[in-house]
Amino acid sequence: MDFSLGEDRQMLVDSLGRFLSDRFPFAARNAVAFEGTGWSRAIWTQMAELGAVGALFEESVGGFGGSSFDVGVVFGEIGRALVTGPWLAALQAGHVLAAAGEVEGLASLIAGESVIGLAQEEAGTAFDPAAIETRATRVGDGWVLDGVKTVVSCAGSLDRLLVVARAGEGLSTFLVDKSAPGLFVRDYLLADGGSAGDVTFAATPGVPVGEIGQAGPVLEQARSLALVALSWEAVAVMDTLRAMTLDYLRTRKQFGIPIGKFQALQHRMATLALEIEQARSAAINAADRYRGDRLERERAASAAKVTIGKVGSLVAEEAIQMHGGIGMTWELALSHYAKRLIMIGHELGDEDFHLARYIELGQEDAFALA
Structure with a gap:
């Protein structure tokens, strides 16, 4: 199976990554995230101009993407830069509007003129x-x-x-x-x-x-897409935490050598790498199965949420522990990525909720096949 993003999605990822790196560095992000409204309307508008909002919706309703993988790559960049804002709420609201044919309201959202x-x-x-x-x-x-x-x-x-x-x-x-x-x-x-x-x-x-x-099925499908978005965001945060921790292990010295030379820490990092790949596979599977029938879509979404909840907690805890006390400090970006990862685990239902839901959906499937 080909897991490459494709040329168009890769261009979107590259442009968003460059923009956020240049215009929304960590210090600027923190200044925005914990003051006033908690997000930057200017950054939202500029990201909309780059196509970040339009990529979340299909061409038939005025967007230029709309697939679950388009949603995933946009939220991956949001996670990498810890961008705050009503992204998840707007994604769900926009898809309800699209399903109802409310193109006018959706057009203002895609253009960055009105936030719903x-x-x-x-x-x-x-x-x-x-x-x-x-x-x-x-x-x-x-x-x-x-x-x-x-x-x-x-x-x-x-x-x-x-x-x-x-x-x-x-x-x-x-x-x-x-x-x-x-x-x-x-x-x-x-x-x-x-x-x-x-x-x-x-x-x-x-x-x-x-x-x-009659909004129940539409809301359920919108939530499934939001779970895909959260899963890709979580994996991007995990990748960032892993990279930060590896860099720290290579530079922090104890007894005259980098602590990354210690075999116990190498084993822990190897375990993290394997678990993150499991989370990545679950996120990709949720995006792929979104195009399937209802039970297939919903089970894959809940399975991904269970996985990122479990793995996310492990990655956050290990990253902080291997940094020691500095890992908890406000000034270190790592602590903010860890907090975001833990909070993602609770959004739209925590690990326990989605494990129970996965089981219930499996029973529905078994009943349908009987």
């Missing part, structure tokens, strides 16, 4: 859409929303929200302007950089996207 994020999780959902309690009610010719969404990415600085709410027995999605009446945001900075917010809706008007009560 997904508001789905609630305090009691535990990543299960069936537990969503936010309700949409028809009032006259329109709809109003009531409920609370938690940990909405960059909620305080988005232009619009795509809100998941219950209308009747099914789930629906609604576009809500940030300035809409009855909308209140309590935003905060995150431990790994960036920001999120809890959003309260009180008779807040929203515009329905797609067919009322």
